[in-house]
Amino acid sequence: MKVEDFDFDLPEELIAQTPLLDRTSSKLLIADYPNNLTKHETFSAILGELNAGDCLVLNDTKVMPARLMGIKEETGAHVEVLLLTQIEGDHWETLVKPAKRVKIGTKITFGNGLLTAVCTELKEHGGRIFRMEYKGLFFEVLDQLGEMPLPPYIHEKLEDKDRYQTVYAKEQGSAAAPTAGLHFTKSLLDEIRAKGVKIAFVTLHVGLGTFRPVSVDSINDHEMHSEFYRVSKETAQTINEVKNAGGKIIAVGTTSTRTLETVATKFEGKIEDDSGWTSIFIYPGYEFKCIDGMITNFHLPKSTLVMLVSALTSRDFILDAYNEAINMRYRFFSFGDAMFIKGRNY
Structure with a gap:
């Protein structure tokens, strides 16, 4: 299967640059594969699509304000540092611009010395490992x-950085938001719970690898980036109970999907409390072991995310739905509109 098979014409003006004032007012395309139909709603209508006994699974990661503008201590040159992953303690893997200015031993200061980064290791493609020096708590600094590290295709300044967080964000550590969750408000989640839908x-x-373009011709040659996941005992119990009772598991976003399918693959169809690193790559031909449906945003052409949502139904069904969304001027990607996909086994 070729990467070109997942290409489509996306007008640049449909890549959303700013969030809507009301999170729940975005458009919602309901893509019902078993019945081969689509319909158009606003996102608040998701309440009517979920049933008592179903389970909605959300990713509670919190986006770090990971872009830091600093000064090289020796020369006063300006350097941009983007935090990617906390390796251990105060050591972080980062991307640096311009990377050629930063060697092992280079010191970069931020905020008139509130934070200092010392380069301890060079990585490929501008990557650097830094040891962070500061007083107090690192995440407060x-x-x-x-x-906020907005994706490269967003050119507008974000006035309210909370709009690039879900309302349930809790666990600090992401370099990008799980954007399908941006459509939910606390009141909508309360209504969903009141209907008898479990929320886990x-x-x-x-990681920023989610924005990297696929650079190979054949899907089989692509290597996914690795990301850290965690599933609690409580979540595992809830999902297994819902599945055993015949309820549907609806993942909010590709990140929740990849987490659940990683764990279900590891434990032969069951969900257990687990944590680790996943580089699972889901594309057509994959047999889903946990989820039945997915709430997701609209993704960019030839991306691994389009391949993942195509796997839940079919490539032709998803690309037809995407073309319908384009014709109806849906907004794409992080601040864009949403899609509720009912998969093959829904």
Whole structure:
């Protein structure tokens, strides 16, 4: 299967640059594969699509204000540092621009010395390992100094950085938001619970690899980036109970999907409390072991995310739905509109 098979014409003006004022007012395309139909709603209508006894699974990762603007101590040159992953303790893997200015031993200061980063290792493609030096709590310092790392295709400044967080964000560690969850408000989640739908949380810290284009011709040659996930005992119990009772498991976003399918693959169809690193790559031909449906945003052409949502139904069904969304001027990607996909076994 070729990467070109997942290409489509997306007008650039449909890539959403800013979030809507009301999270639940985005468009919602309901893509019902078993009945071969689509319909168009606003996101608040998701309440009518969920049934008592179903389970909605959300990713509670929290986006770090991971973009830091610093000064090289020796020369005063400006350097941008993007935090990717906390390796251990105060050591972080990062991306640096311009990378050529930063060697082992280079010191970069941020906020007039509130934070200092010392380079301890060089990685490929501008990657650097830094040891962070500061007083107090690291994430409090980061909240004071950092900026939200918006995706490269968003060119507008984000006025309210909370709009790039889900309302249930809890576990600090993502370099990007799990954007399908941005449509939910606390009141909508309360209404969903009141209807008898179970809500469970997993954690997957989203890496910047999610934005990297696929650079090979054949899907089989693509290597996915690795991301940290965690599933609690409580979540595992809830999902297994719902499945055993015949309820549907609806993942909110590709990150929740990848977490659940990683664990279900590891434990032969069951969900157990577990944590680790996943590089699972889901594309057509994959047999889903946990989820029945997915709430997701609209993704970019030839991306691994389009391949993943195609696996839940079929490539032709998803690309037809995408073309319908384009014709109806849906907004794409992080701040865009949403899609509820009812998969093959829904």
